[in-house]
Amino acid sequence: MSATLYPTSDTASRKLRFTKMHGAGNDFIVLNGIDQDLANITPDQWRKLAHRQLGVGADQILIVEKATRPDADFRYRIFNADGGEVEQCGNGSRCFVRFIQDQGLSSKNPLRVEVAHTVLTLKSHPDGQVEVDMGAPIFEHDFIPFNAAGLHTLQEFHETLYALPLTTPATHDSWVGVVSMGNPHAVQVVGDINSAPVLEEGPSIEKHGAFPNRVNAGYMQILNRHEIHLRVFERGAGETLACGTGACAAVVSGIRRGLLDSPVTVHTRGGDLLVAWGGVAQPVIMTGPAMTVFEGEVAI
Numbered sequence: 001m002s003a004t005l006y007p008t009s010d011t012a013s014r015k016l017r018f019t020k021m022h023g024a025g026n027d028f029i030v031l032n033g034i035d036q037d038l039a040n041i042t043p044d045q046w047r048k049l050a051h052r053q054l055g056v057g058a059d060q061i062l063i064v065e066k067a068t069r070p071d072a073d074f075r076y077r078i079f080n081a082d083g084g085e086v087e088q089c090g091n092g093s094r095c096f097v098r099f100i101q102d103q104g105l106s107s108k109n110p111l112r113v114e115v116a117h118t119v120l121t122l123k124s125h126p127d128g129q130v131e132v133d134m135g136a137p138i139f140e141h142d143f144i145p146f147n148a149a150g151l152h153t154l155q156e157f158h159e160t161l162y163a164l165p166l167t168t169p170a171t172h173d174s175w176v177g178v179v180s181m182g183n184p185h186a187v188q189v190v191g192d193i194n195s196a197p198v199l200e201e202g203p204s205i206e207k208h209g210a211f212p213n214r215v216n217a218g219y220m221q222i223l224n225r226h227e228i229h230l231r232v233f234e235r236g237a238g239e240t241l242a243c244g245t246g247a248c249a250a251v252v253s254g255i256r257r258g259l260l261d262s263p264v265t266v267h268t269r270g271g272d273l274l275v276a277w278g279g280v281a282q283p284v285i286m287t288g289p290a291m292t293v294f295e296g297e298v299a300i
């Protein structure tokens with residue numbers, strides 16, 4: 001289905017062709033930056049494009065570009081709905097493969113794709129699922145970055161986090177993991193995913209002073225050693241129906257704390273993801289869906 005949308009602002013200067021996609025309900029505007037001019041688009045224009053009423057509406061905007069590294073086939077950049085550019089997007093990586101294949105930009109499988117600081121290997125399966133090698137998680141606080149007054153243990157962070165006036169007192173016997181999948185995540189265990197204070201507490205954690213680049217706030221309920229429920233209040237987007245890097249961060253945190261065993265099925269509100277991890281310094285492999293919804297043109 002194709003849709004022509006009206007300008008997202010009365011000073012619209014150019015028309016962009018886009019494809020609307022989602023991975024387990026985490027939705028994206030995908031733009032081909034190889035055959036159209038995406039230079040000099042401002043954060044305000046990205047915000048308008050992602051706006052659910054004023055624009056196309058999406059959690060993130062993905063830009064497809066030519067690779068700048070010899071070990072990659074393409075490069076892709078990620079902008080949150082708040083207009084900020086970020087390092088990584090797990091669900092977006094799966095949709096990226098589907099877009100490249102559907103647009104006939106490459107028939108390679110697996111595909112090597114360059115994102116902020118690394119190259120991901122993306123493999124599409126005959127059943128439509130896409131498998132992403134997300135690289136190894138980073139636990140060292142120096143790289144997340146995480147600078148809560150020199151706090152180094154998760155317990156110290158946990159006490160600091162809950163010592164600060166959050167909108168709701170910490171009602172759950174939470175347990176905190178701080179990990180980077182290229183982008184920063186703070187993960188907690190809750191007893192019941194449906195009553196987790198994602199909307200009440202997520203914004204305070206996202207902007208907590210311990211995370212100078214802000215953070216994605218994950219809440220996981222452990223069903224058994226191979227299955228969790230997960231909700232994430234995403235940095236720059238709010239609660240999404242699914243968060244791919246959040247699923248990876250939750251699984252590796254749980255495995256590292258002896259609460260989970262690989263592989264783990266992650267039930268998100270938008271669908272299921274499968275996350276496998278062989279242990280420290282090993283890559284995290286995430287498998288899940290990637291869907292194309294419609295194509296269109298929008299003036300920004």
Ligand SMILES: N[C@H](CCC[C@H](N)C(=O)O)C(=O)O
Nearest residue numbers: 089090091183234235244245
């Ligand atoms: N909000 C994230 C980026 C998108 C990640 C998420 N949509 C995923 O699937 O990994 C951040 O600011 O780090």
